[in-house]
Amino acid sequence: MANYVPIYVMLPLDIVSSDNVLTDKEGLKNLMMKLKTAGVDGVMSDTWWGLVEGKGPKQYDWSAYRSMAELVKECGLRLQAIMSFHQCGGNVGDAVYIPIPKWVLDIGESDPDIFYTNRAGNRDKEYLSLGVDHQNIFQGRTAVQVYGDFMKSFRDAMADLIEDEVITDIEVGLGPAGELRYPSYPQDQGWVFPGIGEFQCYDKYLKAAFKEAATKAGHPEWDMPDNAGVYNDTPEETGFFGPNGTYLTEEGKFFLTWYSNNLIIHADDILDEANKAFLGCKVKLGAKVAGVHWWYNDSSHAAELTAGYYNLYVRDGYRPIAKMLSRHAASLDFTCIEMRDSEQPAAAKSAPQELVKQVFSGAWREDIDVAGENALPRYDSYAYNQMLLNARPQGVTDKGKPKMYGVTYLRASDDLFKEDNFDLFKIFVTRMHANQEYCSDPGKYGQELKPLARSKPKIPIDELLEASKPYGFFPWDEETDMSVDG
Numbered sequence: 001m002a003n004y005v006p007i008y009v010m011l012p013l014d015i016v017s018s019d020n021v022l023t024d025k026e027g028l029k030n031l032m033m034k035l036k037t038a039g040v041d042g043v044m045s046d047t048w049w050g051l052v053e054g055k056g057p058k059q060y061d062w063s064a065y066r067s068m069a070e071l072v073k074e075c076g077l078r079l080q081a082i083m084s085f086h087q088c089g090g091n092v093g094d095a096v097y098i099p100i101p102k103w104v105l106d107i108g109e110s111d112p113d114i115f116y117t118n119r120a121g122n123r124d125k126e127y128l129s130l131g132v133d134h135q136n137i138f139q140g141r142t143a144v145q146v147y148g149d150f151m152k153s154f155r156d157a158m159a160d161l162i163e164d165e166v167i168t169d170i171e172v173g174l175g176p177a178g179e180l181r182y183p184s185y186p187q188d189q190g191w192v193f194p195g196i197g198e199f200q201c202y203d204k205y206l207k208a209a210f211k212e213a214a215t216k217a218g219h220p221e222w223d224m225p226d227n228a229g230v231y232n233d234t235p236e237e238t239g240f241f242g243p244n245g246t247y248l249t250e251e252g253k254f255f256l257t258w259y260s261n262n263l264i265i266h267a268d269d270i271l272d273e274a275n276k277a278f279l280g281c282k283v284k285l286g287a288k289v290a291g292v293h294w295w296y297n298d299s300s301h302a303a304e305l306t307a308g309y310y311n312l313y314v315r316d317g318y319r320p321i322a323k324m325l326s327r328h329a330a331s332l333d334f335t336c337i338e339m340r341d342s343e344q345p346a347a348a349k350s351a352p353q354e355l356v357k358q359v360f361s362g363a364w365r366e367d368i369d370v371a372g373e374n375a376l377p378r379y380d381s382y383a384y385n386q387m388l389l390n391a392r393p394q395g396v397t398d399k400g401k402p403k404m405y406g407v408t409y410l411r412a413s414d415d416l417f418k419e420d421n422f423d424l425f426k427i428f429v430t431r432m433h434a435n436q437e438y439c440s441d442p443g444k445y446g447q448e449l450k451p452l453a454r455s456k457p458k459i460p461i462d463e464l465l466e467a468s469k470p471y472g473f474f475p476w477d478e479e480t481d482m483s484v485d486g
């Protein structure tokens with residue numbers, strides 16, 4: 001079974017209503033039973049902070065999500081639960097609007113700087129700015145404490161389902177769309193693909209933190225960029241990302257290091273809370289990293305930089321993240337594994353295939369597990385074959401390595417269940433399993449769940465950054481040996 005890659009399917013975003021009720025239990029059960037007939041291993045679902053802690057601080061109501069998780073068990077599936085500390089709405093495919101809790105938004109009324117802010121002063125209410133991670137302003141708690149309490153409450157509410165190994169994965173929400181990133185490309189502020197996006201660090205908390213860092217570095221005169229353009233610019237249109245741009249100067253490098261380090265520290269702190277919350281539980285922690293593939297082939301990697309991934313030809317922006325995850329034994333869940341370079345518009349200088357290779361290679365070098373998702377809904381064999389290739393980049397091997405820890409398909413929908421689409425999807429599932437029967441015991445394919453041990457000691461940021469030295473990629477086959485067409 002060594003080559004078996006488990007496959008999960010994302011549940012619809014709106015299974016729980018805005019008043020925190022599981023609206024169509026029967027319909028959801030049918031959907032899951034249908035997925036079960038395809039042989040999938042499990043499902044992934046958001047658990048929205050805005051719904052569960054919506055009534056007030058620490059007033060958790062898990063009843064709807066418990067019902068959902070019990071259904072998962074009844075259907076013989078496993079559950080990957082997302083700790084969704086973000087808003088639903090504002091990203092590609094967001095069919096419903098679920099804000100963060102009202103009592104938190106109310107705090108934002110008097111202190112709008114709790115939200116990520118672009119240079120023009122626009123606030124993004126999808127997720128709290130990491131600038132307030134350690135600010136004691138949430139009715140006596142810091143943001144990190146609020147996230148930690150939510151996860152402990154989840155563990156208490158779901159203890160039996162964790163014990164029964166129904167809930168096996170915890171995706172820790174670390175930013176907008178649940179991904180570890182800044183909201184640099186918000187559609188509701190006018191961003192369209194493939195705009196370079198904007199830095200989002202102009203709230204008062206992050207501005208003060210930057211001034212302090214620059215002063216400590218002996219440059220009190222350094223400031224955040226004022227020449228990085230606007231959402232839909234190309235790199236050349238800006239002074240920051242253009243040829244010989246500011247990003248290559250000492251001041252630019254200092255800013256980019258600070259901006260991207262913030263994200264790593266943010267994730268490290270919250271994962272530490274997650275580790276404490278799930279200590280001793282047989283679950284795997286995971287963190288999502290967004291597939292920002294546009295402008296990857298431009299020297300500036302502008303879109304990755306504004307998202308907080310300080311990745312250049314001469315600097316690996318992802319492996320330090322993987323190294324940080326290694327201390328929590330967490331998986332890196334990367335989110336554009338279906339895409340091929342040839343499908344992208346030339347003007348976007350996009351390279352999803354190389355990006356996937358880079359991110360996966362870095363993670364495997366740091367000895368952590370890699371999981372993945374498709375970024376956009378796809379039902380065609382090209383997308384499935386690309387996902388299969390990335391799941392086992394060297395095909396079926398004696399040792400079953402390298403291979404992904406799991407793949408989560410985005411997403412269950414009426415389109416997926418159309419006869420032709422679903423028939424192909426079933427073949428895809430079988431191929432993910434390397435043409436083997438569905439297996440209910442992850443131990444048989446080397447993924448036995450062990451009780452979560454305490455995170456290893458903190459790795460100083462300078463040590464994490466040693467991993468930014470670029471290395472080559474792992475060897476990758478040209479095409480999968482498990483094509484859905486075969």
Ligand SMILES: OC[C@H]1O[C@H](O[C@H]2[C@H](O)[C@@H](O)[C@@H](O[C@H]3[C@H](O)[C@@H](O)[C@@H](O[C@H]4[C@H](O)[C@@H](O)[C@@H](O[C@H]5[C@H](O)[C@@H](O)[C@@H](O[C@H]6[C@H](O)[C@@H](O)[C@@H](O[C@H]7[C@H](O)[C@@H](O)[C@@H](O)O[C@@H]7CO)O[C@@H]6CO)O[C@@H]5CO)O[C@@H]4CO)O[C@@H]3CO)O[C@@H]2CO)[C@H](O)[C@@H](O)[C@@H]1O
Pocket residue numbers: 010013045046082084086087088089091092093094176177178179192193288289290291292293335336373374375376377378379410
């Ligand atoms: O429940 C869990 C979470 O779920 C949601 O978050 C997930 C999110 O939904 C995912 O997209 C993913 O997030 C990332 C992703 O990793 C990043 O790569 C990035 O996505 C960008 C994408 O990579 C870019 O290519 C670009 O996409 C644009 C695309 O390139 C354009 O061509 C166009 O696509 C249109 C297409 O032109 C149009 O024909 C049609 O196509 C569909 C077709 O109609 C249909 O028949 C079928 O064949 O499928 C076709 C493909 O969908 O519609 C397309 C879509 O409108 O526009 C695209 C959008 O501009 O930009 C993308 C960014 O906008 O960024 C994503 C967000 O960070 O993973 C997330 C995490 O799981 C929820 O948002 C979360 O709240 C939940 O927690």
